[in-house]
Amino acid sequence: MASFYEKTVHTTPIFQGRIISLQVERVELPNGKTSTREVVKHPGAVAVMPFTNDGRMVVVRQFRKPLEKEIFEIPAGKLEKGEDPALCALRELEEETGYSAQNLQLVTSFYTSPGFADELLYIFEATDLKQGSVRPDADEFVEMRLISLEEGLKLMETREIHDAKTVFALMYWQNKRLKARLGE
Numbered sequence: 001m002a003s004f005y006e007k008t009v010h011t012t013p014i015f016q017g018r019i020i021s022l023q024v025e026r027v028e029l030p031n032g033k034t035s036t037r038e039v040v041k042h043p044g045a046v047a048v049m050p051f052t053n054d055g056r057m058v059v060v061r062q063f064r065k066p067l068e069k070e071i072f073e074i075p076a077g078k079l080e081k082g083e084d085p086a087l088c089a090l091r092e093l094e095e096e097t098g099y100s101a102q103n104l105q106l107v108t109s110f111y112t113s114p115g116f117a118d119e120l121l122y123i124f125e126a127t128d129l130k131q132g133s134v135r136p137d138a139d140e141f142v143e144m145r146l147i148s149l150e151e152g153l154k155l156m157e158t159r160e161i162h163d164a165k166t167v168f169a170l171m172y173w174q175n176k177r178l179k180a181r182l183g184e
Contacts, residue, residue: 004030006037019043019078020117042119046089047076047165049107049172050099050126052146057173058097058129059152059166060142072145072155073166076121085109085122093126095135097144102128107172112164121165125172149173 006027015022021041028034050058059072077092079085086104094100109122136142147155152170155161161170 002030006030006035009034038116040113040117040119042078042117043081044079044085044120044122045076045112046079046085046092046122046124047074047169048089048093048101048104048124048126049074049169050093050097050101050129051173052129053127056146056148057152057169058093058099058144059147059161060096060144062140062142064163067162070160071163071166072147072161073163074169076165086124089122089124089126094132095137096140096142098132098134099126099129100132101126102130123165123168123172149177 006029008025009028010026012024012026013021014024019042023039023041025037025039026034027037052058058075060075061070061072063070075093075096077088077095079088086106089104090101103126105125105127107123107125109120111117112119112121134142134144149170152161152173156167156170161167
């Protein structure tokens with residue numbers, strides 16, 4: 001099988017922000033020609049699918065500046081350097097929703113936009129929740145809400161849920177419910 005590896009010949013830093021950095025890489029293509037790639041470097045993130053004992057999921061509503069609108073999302077946040085994803089997931093869940101989880105399980109991880117970014121997102125399922133008090137970051141304004149699967153699917157139809165991680169969470173939840181009905 002042929003290799004499609006692109007060797008980096010030169011990297012030019014463009015921007016270094018609080019969350020991301022941007023660089024332009026000149027690469028040598030498999031055919032020997034050169035091209036450029038714009039690459040966003042990201043420390044990684046976590047997202048949590050928190051399920052209550054009465055069969056609902058905890059989501060948060062917040063304004064997303066790139067979208068210029070509010071959407072409902074599962075709790076999520078950026079990993080700090082060297083931070084364990086599970087500990088980050090527990091921290092973000094508690095900060096954004098006030099809930100703590102007695103049971104946390106990694107479901108999957110995936111690259112969010114591999115065409116231009118290296119962000120790896122870890123998705124956890126949280127159960128056996130205990131409610132506490134919300135402690136969002138100083139620049140974070142969120143409203144917590146408990147939703148049923150049916151409500152979540154309706155929010156997806158109206159594009160009030162319109163991000164990949166939360167759509168994944170709804171599809172995961174729907175599949176889990178279907179498997180339970182089928183006895184799998």
